[in-house]
Amino acid sequence: RRVHGISNKMSGTVSSEVPISQKMKSGLNKKDFMFVKETGKELVKASGSINGQAFQIDQLDECTVYLMDTFAQIIADKCTKCKIYVGPVKGSIFIRDFSDCVISVACEQFRCRDCHNCQINLFTNSEPIIESSDELVFAPYNFAYEDLKTHFRKSNLSVMENPWKRIFDMTPVEGEKHWRPAGKEEFIPVLKDVEELIIPYSNFYPGGTIPDDSQPETLQEPNMDMESMLKELQKAQKQAREEAEEQARFKEEFCIPEDKKSVPLSLIHI
Numbered sequence: 001r002r003v004h005g006i007s008n009k010m011s012g013t014v015s016s017e018v019p020i021s022q023k024m025k026s027g028l029n030k031k032d033f034m035f036v037k038e039t040g041k042e043l044v045k046a047s048g049s050i051n052g053q054a055f056q057i058d059q060l061d062e063c064t065v066y067l068m069d070t071f072a073q074i075i076a077d078k079c080t081k082c083k084i085y086v087g088p089v090k091g092s093i094f095i096r097d098f099s100d101c102v103i104s105v106a107c108e109q110f111r112c113r114d115c116h117n118c119q120i121n122l123f124t125n126s127e128p129i130i131e132s133s134d135e136l137v138f139a140p141y142n143f144a145y146e147d148l149k150t151h152f153r154k155s156n157l158s159v160m161e162n163p164w165k166r167i168f169d170m171t172p173v174e175g176e177k178h179w180r181p182a183g184k185e186e187f188i189p190v191l192k193d194v195e196e197l198i199i200p201y202s203n204f205y206p207g208g209t210i211p212d213d214s215q216p217e218t219l220q221e222p223n224m225d226m227e228s229m230l231k232e233l234q235k236a237q238k239q240a241r242e243e244a245e246e247q248a249r250f251k252e253e254f255c256i257p258e259d260k261k262s263v264p265l266s267l268i269h270i
Contacts, residue, residue: 042063043065050067052071070088086104087106090155101118106123119186121142139164141199145191
């Protein structure tokens with residue numbers, strides 16, 4: 001089980017966390033790499049404006065945020081009723097004191113603390129970590145913009161691994177459930193100047209269950225005639241071929257090495 005950056009003393013800090021001020025390269029204005037104390041605004045960072053630097057979000061209220069670039073890490077604090085959509089983060093994103101928010105992010109590691117009633121649409125290469133939080137809803141990553149595919153490559157995130165719902169709760173309470181997977185109706189793609197999702201969530205609903213129309217359930221019906229069974233079998237075989245072709249295209253576009261363990265595309269978000 002991959003869990004990164006947890007302090008040995010479980011003190012509530014991430015050992016890999018570095019203050020934003022220490023992550024800035026010389027000659028850069030740190031004010032260009034943060035959104036702080038804003039209310040009721042649409043806040044945007046376009047492709048090329050961050051270029052792999054760290055970013056900070058602090059004290060936003062009823063804002064919509066689009067961060068369409070690559071990031072070293074993101075630290076976000078004290079936001080309410082916000083929608084925050086983030087491109088690939090090479091390292092971690094740490095969210096604290098959020099309430100009534102929707103967050104979409106692709107990252108190496110996700111962690112949140114003291115968050116309430118938030119939906120997290122997530123692509124991550126390690127187990128998400130929650131702490132002192134409740135009423136959280138998790139779903140696959142749902143954000144897309146023009147340069148997202150390029151940014152995934154630059155951030156070295158593996159598109160073959162996304163344990164978005166293998167949540168590690170650092171503060172479990174017996175008899176309480178602090179999070180749940182999203183239902184089908186709660187998964188809503190957010191498209192910024194594109195027409196479809198670039199990182200597909202495939203045939204599986206966000207809750208991890210197979211849709212009724214994704215497999216030939218009627219094959220199990222005892223009174224089904226042979227001709228109908230053959231048609232359903234051919235349909236299933238065609239779907240399997242198409243999925244294999246889609247996986248091959250996906251691996252080629254994201255430059256996945258041939259020795260990378262191959263899994264069906266429909267399992268990427270399980």
